[in-house]
Amino acid sequence: DGGITQSPKYLFRKEGQNVTLSCEQNLNHDAMYWYRQDPGQGLRLIYYSQIVNDFQKGDIAEGYSVSREKKESFPLTVTSAQKNPTAFYLCASSSGQAYGYTFGSGTRLTVV
């Protein structure tokens, strides 16, 4: 079955550590997105990529980095510069068709 896979489901980060969240899709979608969601809040866009080897900052890109070397993959690195990274991270993808986003199951990141 086609879908979008995020891993790990839970991730713990120590102070000053960089961590990478994985996002892989086999839907042949061109566009991919990373969102952050804090408890009781809406989705905030971190980075997005409309095509391989190209990506743009979203509303809250500071302290995060991404790469898009393959169409299927859009990993997100949470750097030590992100001072408050504890949140639920969602990856999504979309095609040129007007069907909205498909979301992954999310990664819950906690600072310990």
Place this chain on the structure above:
Amino acid sequence: QKEVEQNSGPLSVPEGAIASLNCTYSDRGSQSFFWYRQYSGKSPELIMFIYSNGDKEDGRFTAQLNKASQYVSLLIRDSQPSDSATYLCASKAPNAGNMLTFGGGTRLMVKP
């Protein structure tokens, strides 16, 4: 800043009643609209999309679009406790590629 606005709720309805969830948008050029359901701790899942003025029905769900008033709604008939979730409204503008603009979500509680 193009926005999608939703009342955060919670909206509380008794089991079996009609739940009415509302959304307004500021970008008059937006052409397609999406409703996502998000259970606590889970990722959003698409439940309906609508492009044309009027009503679109799918089972117990009806999406309504009024482009003149820049208003989108989702009606849930015969509400069940399992419908208790946060409902996210999203819009897509023609000049935004595949990007969606999300509202903050409305929390729905269906009481047995």
